[in-house]
Amino acid sequence: MLIPKFFSIEGKGGYSLMKKEKTTIVVAGLIIGVIAAMLVFFGNPANMGFCIACFLRDTTGALGLHSAAAVQYIRPEIIGLVLGACIVSLITKEFRPRGGSAPVTRFVLGAFVMIGCLMFLGCPFRMILRLAGGDGNAIFGLVGFAAGILTGTFFLKKGYTLKRSYKMPKLEGSIFPAVQIVMLLLLVAAPAFIHFTEPEGGPGAKHAAILISLAAGVIVGILAQRTRLCMVGGIRDAVLFGEFKLLFGFVAILVSALIVNVILGYFHPGFAGQPIAHTDGLWNALGMYLAGFGCILLGGCPMRQLILSGEGNTDSVVTVLGLMAGAAFAHNFGLASSADGPTANGKIAVVIGIVVVAAIAVINSMRKEEA
Secondary structure, eight states: OOOOOOGGHHHHHHHHHHHHHHHHHHHHHHHHHHHHHHHTTTTTTOOOOOHHHHHHHHHHHHHSSSTTTTTTOOOOOHHHHHHHHHHHHHHHHOOOEESOOOOOHHHHHHHHHHHHHHHSSSHHHHHHHHHHTBTHHHHHHHHHHHHHHHHHHHHHHHOOOOOEEEEHHHHHHHHHHHHHHHHHHHHHHHTTTTTOOOOOOSSSOOOOHHHHHHHHHHHHHHHHHHTTTTTHHHHHHHHHHOOOOOHHHHHHHHHHHHHHHHHHHHOOOSTTOTOOOOHHHHHHHHHHHHHHHHHHHHOOOOHHHHHHHTTTTTHHHHOOOHHHHHHHHHHHHTOOOOOTTTTHHHHHHHHHHHHHHHHHHHHHOOOOOOO
C-alpha cells in the first residue's frame, strides 16, 4: 500500500514537520478563501469568485466552441492559475514534463466530470464557495461529491490504474503555459473572432478587472502548487491513510470566505433564489457524484489538473482539454442546468456518464500488469 512520505518520519522532528505542513495548508486556505470572496466584490458573479468548471466553460465559449452567449469570456483566473503554478515550479525545479498515461481515457473522464459539474452548476471549489455564501443546495452537491470519491476509492483499493506516465521533453510541457500567454493577449486585444458576453447579458459579463483577476489567479496558483491543495485528494487521503491535512485547507477556505461574505453582506442562507444555482437536490447530488467519481479516477479535481498542467504534466493538459470539450458539448446540446433546474438532456447525460465512468473504473481495475 502506498504511504505518504511524511508517515515515514519518526520522532519529535517528524511530528513538528507534519504540524508545520498542516499549518501552511491552513494558512494557504485562509488566503485563498479571502481572495475568492473578494473577487466577487471586484465584479465576479455571486458565490463564484473562483469556479474552475465555470471559468473553463466561459473561456470555451469565448473561443467560439459553444454558442451560449451568456457565458463567454476568457477568464484571467485560469491563465493565472496555470502561470502561477508554472513559475513557482520552475523556481523550485518541480517543472517535470510527463505524459502518455491513457490520454483518451483521461479526455473522456474530463468531459464527463465537466458535464457533472454543469449539472450542479459549479466545480468542487465553487461548491465550497456556495456553502460560504449560504447556498444550502451545495450541501446536496457535497454529499454526492463525497459519495463519488468514496466509490472511486473503492476501485483504487482494487488496483485501479491508468498506468505509468513517461518523461517528456521540456518543450512539450511548456506548450500549455505558453498557450495561456496567448490567451491573455487575446483577452486584452479582444479581436472580433473572440466572443464576449454583452453587458448585463449573463454571468460572462460579470468579472473583475483583468489585472485583479490575473493577480488572484497567480497567487492562488502558487499557493495551490506549493500545498498540493485538492479536495478530491483530501477526501481520498482521509479514507485511505487517515490523513486530513488537505481537507483542513478546504475547511479554511470555507471559513475565511464565509467571514468575508458576512462582512460584505454577501451571506444569504437558504435554498431558493441562490445565484446561479437550482434547488433540485437529487440532480445536484448526482451531478457532483459523477464529478467526484471521475475526479478520483483522474487523480485530482479540476483545479489540481490546472496546477499540474502548469508543472508540465501533459496528462493533465489532456484532462483540461476534456473538461473544455465537455463544456462545449454541454452547452451545444442542452445538458447544462440553469436557475430553472436541470434539463432532460442533462439528466440523461449524467446517467450515461456514471455508467461510462464506472465501466472505466472496472476495466482499469481488472487489467493485468503489462509486460
